[in-house]
Amino acid sequence: MGTELELLLAVVDRVRMELHPDLPQEFLRKVLLIEEEMGAETGEAIKRIRSLVTDVAPTGKDSA
């Protein structure tokens, strides 16, 4: 599975650079890692992506 993830990440990162270079690469990498780790556990994956967003996205306070 390791190789699979590397391949996916490479593609995702290339598309990211093309579409939204400002989008944190780390975020997408973490999303894919969660997906791989969770397998068929959709509910848990969503929960973890939700909390990941809070970690990664700048808060209102910071930007203010």
Place this chain on the structure above:
Amino acid sequence: MLVLEKIQMEGFGPFADVQEITFARSGITVIYGDNMRGKTSLLNAIRYAFFGTVLGRNSRPRGLHTLSNRDLAARGRFGFSVALSFSHGEERFELTREFRSRSARPPSTDSDYNETKQLRRGSQVLGPQQCDQLLPSLLPEEVSRFFLFDGELLQEYEELLYDESEAGRKISESIEQILGVPLLKQARSHVELVMEEAEEAVAREASRRQETESLGTALAQATELRRSHRSELERLQGQMTDLRAERKDTVRYLKSVERYKELMKELDDLRSDFEGVVRRTTAIVDEIKGLMKDAWRTLLGEPVRRHRAAAKRIAKETMDSMLDGLRKRAVDAGLCEICGHELNSDEKSRLAAGVNHLEGPQEFTLGVSRGLKRLFDLEEFVGRDVEGQVRKLEEERRTLAINRLGLTDRIDEIETEIADSDAVTITSAGKSLREVERKILVVEQGIASEQEEIEKRDKSIERLSSKLEAIGTTSLRSSQERSKLLRKANDVLIRAVEDYKSELRNRVQESATQLFLKMTTEESEYASLEINENYGLDILHNDGRREQGRSAGAEHVIALALMGALQQNAPLKGPVVMDSPFARLDPHHTNNVVAALPSIADQVVLLIQEGEVPRTQIRTLLGSGLTFEYELEKISARRTNIREVTR
């Protein structure tokens, strides 16, 4: 990468005693076996170890209770066990499954058995739950068709060329799975869901503040509407999956009905063949019994032959000495005692010259007549070759027994296949297919219109969100940032799925072309293979023409090229175990395919009947690529042993 190391079976199909095969870690392992010796059982044993299931004809699941060795079953031992050792990356695994009858009574269904399984990783024994989680990630059953297959399964890849084909859709899903696409698709749908939540949060917060209230309310309405369309879309998609499954089942059923008549005809023929075999067997047994009455004579054959030779010699000597006596007395008396003729001097001297003065009876006695009669008796006695006849009949009886077994198996198979077909259900299946197709059409329209609605809402949400952002409310900043981040991530993932798929398609097309040109005998005629959206492959001629109406053989070569291409490009790599894949290929193609096997996968196990390719040829074609050779050796009609072939 998954690598098979060793398999051990006991009581599985024809493998009554414990049988074992060590696989070559890299290179080709070839297993030779005639028909009905257990090639398919061996493939099924590997399948059983990994998935706990086996396949019969038409790739249909087959009841496990039918797999117990018949010889052992006749002695009251039902069930079997399979132990498979394999490695995955650096880790070594040992997987054991055992299927045993619950009670002493003869079992008749799978539920009469208990299955136990154990997975060992290195020296650690994993619990059942861990085992159930781990196994599918090592080799998911959905993609097993790329690792374990026979000629019949290869034929199915043709379906990939037809857009509407249900079977094709399923195969193309499996291809995407082996290529790793689902992970990306899943990430996209999860991010999309979280993105929608974030947008809803922005809308809720905005509608609570005076300066953004109207925009917030509009945004809340739009997200609410999108949510309801989304859930309707999900419902419809679920319905569609069910309908498609129903259509597939019905079509399969109707196809089986088409076959129903053929099968009934075949069944009639088989039954009459079977009766013929039984009749002939009974006749042979009677004939053998009759012959066996005189069989003791055969034992006396040699001494009788000796005595006969001696008796012949004695009879000749007796006749000679009697004639000698006759001549002597005629010379002495000057008169023939048989006819009374008086002899002149000439005749006398001629007869006197012929007298040999032999020992033995000089006159005809009763003993001589008895001796001659005995000689005739002996002639008749050894005249009957009972032994040869019995041997010939026994040979025929054995062949008939094998035929009978084959006939019983096929009759059983057909009877199971047609068990649930009758005229009433056939008619109603035809009706329900039309009904299902009508529903599919309606649901398809529903899905399209829901998707359109969602797209509209998406646009209005985007518009409203930018307006809100332009207002620049600080308190909204945090949730707006989250929503923006997720939208971008969603954009990236949507495009990434498409990019990744198209990149993979190109790579699969490239590798498949190379393999195909290696295997085809028309390499000067064909330019390449061309892949479609479903991963179906078309043959392109040098002049750009598309090959029409491909033969079954061409289909196999293309399917094998696709298998190899997937192995080369998929993140999930493993062994390829193929059962009699050359039946539809001519000798030239077969040779090319055998020679190309090392490029199809790192580890290949080939189950083959020597009629397809003789072993000397396999050795020449594969050279050092051929690592191990085994042979399925017939012990009896229901027993096979596995023997390693040494060169």
